[in-house]
Amino acid sequence: MSVKMKINNVSKIFGPKPKSAIPLVEQGKSKDDILAETGNTVGVYNANLDIEEGELFVIMGLSGSGKSTLIRCLNLLNKPTTGAIEVDGEDVVKFKGEKLKHYRQKKIAMVFQHFGLFSHRTVLGNVEYGLEIRGVPTEERRKVARENLESVGLKGWEDKYPDELSGGMQQRVGLARALANDPDILLMDEPFSALDPLIRREMQLELLDLQERLQKTIIFITHDINEAFKIGDRVAVMKDGKVVQTGTPESILEEPANDYISEFIKDIDRSKIIQAENVMIKPNAVVSLKDGLNVAVREMEANGLSSVFVTDRSRKLQGIVTIDDAIQGIKEKRSLEDVMVKQVESVTKEAYLEEIIPKAVETKYPIAVVNDEERLEGIILRVHVLSSLISEDG
Amino acid sequence: MQDFPDISIPLGDGADFIVNFLDDNLGPFFDFIFWLTSSTISTFDDFLNFLPWWLILIVIFVIGLYFQNWKSGLLFSTFIFLVGSFGFWEELMITVAIVITAVVICIFIGIPIGIIMALYKPFSVFMRPILDAMQTMPSFIYLIPVIFFFALGNVPAVFATIIYAVPPVIRLTELAIRNVDQEVVESAESFGSSRKQILFKVQLPQAIPTIMAGINQTTMMALAMVVIASMVGAGGLGEQVLIAINRLDIALGFEAGISIVFLAIIIDRVTSGIGDKFQRNKGDH
């Protein structure tokens, strides 16, 4: 993967004399002291991030930690006080006039927290806006706008006005409007924070789907750690204008860089972050249908198991057989297919613990992890489900 | 008792000098304005007088129906019919012509000034006291300089009316543009819009309902001023009021006064109806 956007030592100070505040931050003075002394507010200080092409990068932090300030620097709604932002090798901070316009029209688009829709334009009129100001002919831009509305599930709503739509639908319009420009980079500043939890979850999944299809570079802001860890390929944590840790959700969970982050991840719901693939074990003891009951018993004895999964020749999951049933079956001269339990709980690798837990409670057998073709990929033991919920330090 | 010392600062003389200076040096310019305004008024007036009276009543009904409902339409045309029955048909047309001319000029001047004020803070700071002065000065004061420039008649009346009535449309245009949701403006900016595109495609359309409220106020104030402006020779309903005052003619005064009230009601309902239409149009279809 290549680096799409390189954020180098970016600081943004608001106030009468922004540059004068920089040395004070360097001396380690607090935001409040600097404000009292110079009247300048430190929005972001010395941010360094490499955003990779095609990744969903999340910036997380409490309210007022500088997330919006930083993301707004990326499309120059805020001009950084110092630092450089390289996109495809060019420093965009230096862009002015036509060049800046071109950058915003072609390379980068933004989705806003409160949607930022044009209430005087129809849904279609909103989505075509970016193309309209670029001078794309009406027919063509309407076609693109319709396609994008369809891809966010708003076909048939083209002629409505934004205030006739629910919040979730309005944000879909916001998303379609940004995507209509076909930008390389998509900025999303707390796009789902204004939505209620149910809709929010739906939108998160849709965003992940969309990302799988489009492979954009997405920079996503949230103050919700569960959201951050759920959707982020990598997450940067901000505090008081500084980036305090960057890494994958797992690596941050495992090794929080400081107390602030440990505090943050305390109230994280691990069941929403840990997936089947994080807790499953390799299925090294598996029997095939044609092997028969004797092989099954031998396998279980050899591995010290009380049950074993049964597959067909192409490793498609067929069922599970317990040691007791198998021995009973041999006595009664029945076949493996006859005695095995066919109702087996199975999940995909991507399933979150929150879906797996109820299954683990209901069944007496291990849970099978299968791929799209029903092939067995792993096994989750019930005890592993529960132990994974308990964090290392908790 | 303490007397104020014998000091005199001749501010009034200064104003006098400036007015004279402008009149001497910008004569042709004022002549041109005069010609433009007076021909606009007479075009409107001729047109209104060219229409048969019953057609005007029907048009008024249809306007009322379109912007409010059929009851308003009926009420409005009854009002106009009554004014005609008082014998003020021609006066009514003159008044309407002057008000429309003044309002049109107010819109052409006011909206651009309001926009510039919204976009350039220093200009706004500079304009505010001027607008305050325009609104708080007794309206008679404007009559003096406009007579200098335009003599007596309908033209000075229009200009006095403009000075008095233009502030609301300026102020509300500025307010409307300033109050457009910041995030909406930024979203336009984030797509790489030029300033012109942001203004014409986002800020102005978003501001229209509030600007319409400004136009409504401006129109009402223009109508109020038209009466006062009859002192500088404007014809129309105001002139009848003035005659009634001079003669202490209660019947004439009442009829002329109530005619102005009727006109005010119609203009108010129609202009605010236009504003509502703008708002509803975006919700309905």
Ligand SMILES: Nc1ncnc2c1ncn2[C@@H]1O[C@H](COP(=O)(O)OP(=O)(O)O)[C@@H](O)[C@H]1O
């Ligand atoms: N335009 C501005 N002028 C002055 N201070 C600002 C401005 N925008 C943001 N700030 C300040 O910068 C800090 C970070 O704000 P922000 O980036 O909005 O935080 P977040 O998005 O993480 O909630 C806050 O202290 C805020 O008051």
Ligand SMILES: [Mg+2]
């Ligand atoms: Mg924010």
